[in-house]
Amino acid sequence: MHNFIPPHRFFPYLTWTDIDTMSDKENVVIIQPVGAIEQHGPHLPIIVDAAIGMGVLGKALAKLPPHIPAYALPSLYYGKSNEHWHFPGTITLSTETLSATLMEVADSIYRAGFRKLVLMNSHGGQPQVMQMVARDLHIKYADFTVFPLFTWRVPNITKELLTTQEAQEGMHAGDAETSIIMSLLPEQVRIERAVAEYPPSPGKLLSWERNLPVSWATRDISKSGVIGDPTTASKEKGDRILESVSDGWVQVIEEIYAYQPFTT
Numbered sequence: 230m231h232n233f234i235p236p237h238r239f240f241p242y243l244t245w246t247d248i249d250t251m252s253d254k255e256n257v258v259i260i261q262p263v264g265a266i267e268q269h270g271p272h273l274p275i276i277v278d279a280a281i282g283m284g285v286l287g288k289a290l291a292k293l294p295p296h297i298p299a300y301a302l303p304s305l306y307y308g309k310s311n312e313h314w315h316f317p318g319t320i321t322l323s324t325e326t327l328s329a330t331l332m333e334v335a336d337s338i339y340r341a342g343f344r345k346l347v348l349m350n351s352h353g354g355q356p357q358v359m360q361m362v363a364r365d366l367h368i369k370y371a372d373f374t375v376f377p378l379f380t381w382r383v384p385n386i387t388k389e390l391l392t393t394q395e396a397q398e399g400m401h402a403g404d405a406e407t408s409i410i411m412s413l414l415p416e417q418v419r420i421e422r423a424v425a426e427y428p429p430s431p432g433k434l435l436s437w438e439r440n441l442p443v444s445w446a447t448r449d450i451s452k453s454g455v456i457g458d459p460t461t462a463s464k465e466k467g468d469r470i471l472e473s474v475s476d477g478w479v480q481v482i483e484e485i486y487a488y489q490p491f492t493t
Contacts, residue, residue: 232304233287233413239379240300248341251298255344257371258299258485261284261334263359265308268316268447269454270402272423274414275318277406279306282351282380284413287484288475297486305330309355315448319487324358331362339373345485346373351380353400353438374490381405384478387470395458398427400438401447404455405470412467425458426451 231239264279310321359377428450
C-alpha cells in the first residue's frame with residue numbers, strides 16, 4: 230500500500246495511539262502528495278504526475294535523516310486536469326472539489342495536533358489551487374503553517390540536462406517527465422511512440438505559462454498532447470533527475486522541520 234514510500238514514513242501505517250502519543254507534534258512534517266490522472270501524449274501513461282510525486286517523495290524520505298519526523302499521506306491521484314479533458318482517459322476534479330478535499334484533509338490533520346502540512350503538487354495545472362488552499366487554511370487556523378510547493382521547484386539539476394529549447398518551452402510529457410518515468414516505471418513507457426511538438430509563440434510579450442499567460446486548453450496548442458520533446462529522453466537522465474530532485478526535497482523538508490512561524 231505504501232508504493233514508493235518507505236513503510237516507516239507512511240502515515241496510514243501508524244495507529245491512532247502512535248499519533249496520539251507522538252512527541253513534538255507541532256513540528257512533525259506531514260506531506261500530502263497531489264498528482265493527476267491525465268493524458269501525457271501517446272508514449273506515457275496517464276499516471277505520470279502522481280507517479281513522479283510519489284517516486285520523488287519516497288526517494289527523499291528514504292534519504293531523510295532519521296531524527297526528522299516526516300510522514301507521507303496517501304497520494305491524491307486526481308487533480309484539476311480539465312485542460313486535458315479532450316484527450317481520452319483524463320480524469321479531472323473541479324477547482325471547488327479539489328479545494329474542498331484538501332481543506333477537509335487538512336482539517337483532520339490539524340485536529341490530530343499537527344501544525345505543518347506540505348501540499349506537494351506535481352501537476353502544472355493546479356499550483357494556484359494549492360496556494361489558495363494554503364492561505365485559506367492559515368487564515369482559518371492561525372497556528373497552522375501550510376506549504377504549497379511544486380515538486381519540480383526544489384533545487385535540482387534538471388534544466389542542465391535539457392536542450393535550451395526544451396528548458397524554455399517544454400511543458401508537458403517532454404524530456405524531463407519522460408526520463409524520470411523511464412527511471413520510475415520503465416515498463417510503462419512506449420518510447421517508440423514518442424513525438425516532439427512545440428506550440429507556436431502567442432506573441433512577443435504573452436506566453437503560455439510564464440509572466441503574461443494566455444488561457445489555453447491542450448488541444449489548442451498540441452495535436453499529440455505533448456508540449457516538448459520526449460525523443461531525447463533516457464533512463465540514465467531520469468536516474469540523475471530523480472536523485473537531484475529528491476535531494477532538493479530532503480533540503481526542503483529539513484528546512485520546514487526547522488521553520489518557526491513569526492509571532493507579532
